[in-house]
Amino acid sequence: MSTLRARQKQERQDRIVGSAKALFKKVGFDRTTIESIADAAGVSSVTVHNYYGTxxxxxxxxxxxxxxxxxxxxxxxxxxxxxxxxxxxxxxxxxxxxxxxxxxxxxxxxxxxxxxxxxxxxxxxxxxxxxxxxxxxxxxxxxxxxxxxxxxxxxxxxxxxxxxxxxxxxxxxxxxxxxxxxxxxxxxxxxxxxxxxxxxxxxxxxxx
Amino acid sequence: MSTLRARQKQERQDRIVGSAKALFKKVGFDRTTIESIADAAGVSSVTVHNYYGTxxxxxxxxxxxxxxxxxxxxxxxxxxxxxxxxxxxxxxxxxxxxxxxxxxxxxxxxxxxxxxxxxxxxxxxxxxxxxxxxxxxxxxxxxxxxxxxxxxxxxxxxxxxxxxxxxxxxxxxxxxxxxxxxxxxxxxxxxxxxxxxxxxxxxxxxxx
DNA sequence: CAAAAATTTTAGTTGAATAAAAAATTTTTT
DNA sequence: AAAAAATTTTTTATTCAACTAAAATTTTTG
The missing domain is CATH 1.10.357 (Tetracycline Repressor; domain 2)
Known part of the structure; x- marks a missing residue:
């Protein structure tokens, strides 16, 4: 039941994806930086990279x-x-x-x-x-x-x-x-x- | 008959495209830099940008x-x-x-x-x-x-x-x-x- | 040779991507 | 419950390459 950590990870990922979607819709793909996604999701840009690579x-x-x-x-x-x-x-x-x-x-x-x-x-x-x-x-x-x-x-x-x-x-x-x-x-x-x-x-x- | 200049321009472009093709085939797209293309073609990287943008x-x-x-x-x-x-x-x-x-x-x-x-x-x-x-x-x-x-x-x-x-x-x-x-x-x-x-x-x- | 046009140089910005050490958090052990 | 161990995230720092702007230089043209 390794789940508290897993749940938080999931939440973080959800936040990242959610923020990304909002930003993509708002300013478009090119003008969305990974850092802006990270900021909006309350994580560091390195975390975004860790999860999704690019x-x-x-x-x-x-x-x-x-x-x-x-x-x-x-x-x-x-x-x-x-x-x-x-x-x-x-x-x-x-x-x-x-x-x-x-x-x-x-x-x-x-x-x-x-x-x-x-x-x-x-x-x-x-x-x-x-x-x-x-x-x-x-x-x-x-x-x-x-x-x-x-x-x-x-x-x-x-x-x-x-x-x-x-x-x-x-x-x-x-x-x-x-x-x-x-x-x-x-x-x-x-x-x-x-x-x-x-x-x-x-x-x-x-x-x- | 503005053609000497135009001819040179054409030659330059040919060299750029030719070098690019060779490099793409040799090391792939990602690892080919615009500068390496420019070098191989004997022009500056800015010239490549001027002609082709990206x-x-x-x-x-x-x-x-x-x-x-x-x-x-x-x-x-x-x-x-x-x-x-x-x-x-x-x-x-x-x-x-x-x-x-x-x-x-x-x-x-x-x-x-x-x-x-x-x-x-x-x-x-x-x-x-x-x-x-x-x-x-x-x-x-x-x-x-x-x-x-x-x-x-x-x-x-x-x-x-x-x-x-x-x-x-x-x-x-x-x-x-x-x-x-x-x-x-x-x-x-x-x-x-x-x-x-x-x-x-x-x-x-x-x-x- | 002077004017016009194009290229190169120089210099700088931006952002993606990565590495390694430090910090924080969770889990495990005692 | 506190300490130790394990794991994840963040910090910090760096690299790399695309792209851009403006001045300097070269080349072409008339």
Missing amino acids: KSGVLLALVNESDSLLIEKLEASLPTADIELLELTLMFARQIMDHAIATLEKNIWRQVVAAVTSDAGSQLSMAYRKLDQQLADVLVRRIESAQRAGTLQPQIDALHLGRALFQLQNARFIQFISFDGMTQDEIELRLRNDLTALFAVGIGGSTQ | KSGVLLALVNESDSLLIEKLEASLPTADIELLELTLMFARQIMDHAIATLEKNIWRQVVAAVTSDAGSQLSMAYRKLDQQLADVLVRRIESAQRAGTLQPQIDALHLGRALFQLQNARFIQFISFDGMTQDEIELRLRNDLTALFAVGIGGSTQ
Whole structure:
């Protein structure tokens, strides 16, 4: 029951992450210094480094937390059956964008993506990727359930389809956060166009 | 005809970009300092800053150059007609990966992606995105020509299909560079699975 | 050769990151 | 409960490199 010390550690970490979030939102990532985070959290800057290694480390820790919530929310709110594949995917995308915007500014999300890419391999990057995979799994399971419900042909490969749809959605999400002027509606339209065009390919069968 | 000065400027820039490339390949991005680039190029570090602003700036300049070549190469080598959509896309993806690996290490590509994402909005980021769009256009044109050749149903929306395929390919490309252990074959397989699953959706028509 | 333009030098700021010793706190032992 | 041991945090100090500003110098042009 080594817990008093552990609890305090947890509290300290919570304070750090909380202060970081507030500062990121207030003055942006670049202009937030590790020292300002440390000050706001009532710890020393060395402690921040000890826990999270780098400034990006703090950011990723913060995002990992909030993304775990997103998965639960998605799991709960995404309709289970009786929905078109295209609509399902769009709904999925919309919820992710909603969540992202509710959590942090686009600008900060760009830093998240950059950090995950730039130091792929770090603990926190890998945690982030794992969450992505869980998101993809949500989609896969909905596809399977649509197949059971008869809304979608059963011979389709649900796993690969779900992953492909996730990749596409994710690519568009990154586009969404990459431009301040890009609206959710515009991204939704693009994703819709993507899917419509792709789904149209199979329709005619081989022309040969 | 203000050209002597302009020529020297160009030469200086070439030297900077060349030295940077050599250093990035040799010791990696992080351990290359702007001063070492400047030294190798025979200019002062301030000059490097003046031209490219940041270290990432130099990197993006370098990549923009080499990617222009890629587009030409693709345009020349990608078969014009008489090819399946799936094979076309895979070939496209393969050439991009080949080019990427021939140019820089995965590690450096990660920095490229990070830089483009992190300061979206900078000149060089936007140039990079423009090149991406040109890449997508190559795909679109091949699709149109496949339609003219009768290999693909003419009623399909070539523009949106091409863009969707590019997005998917790009997502998989980023996955490719994100892990040192990820092979081209593995990525090709994933992309093939993506496409097969997506194209299968249309086949049955509506079940409703 | 003088004017104009660009580069380099000089000098300084900033903040991330790290190391090692000191201080504080918690746990364990007596 | 007090002392000792163990662990964590903070202090202190330093390094490193990106980036910037302004003056000095060089180069080009007319």
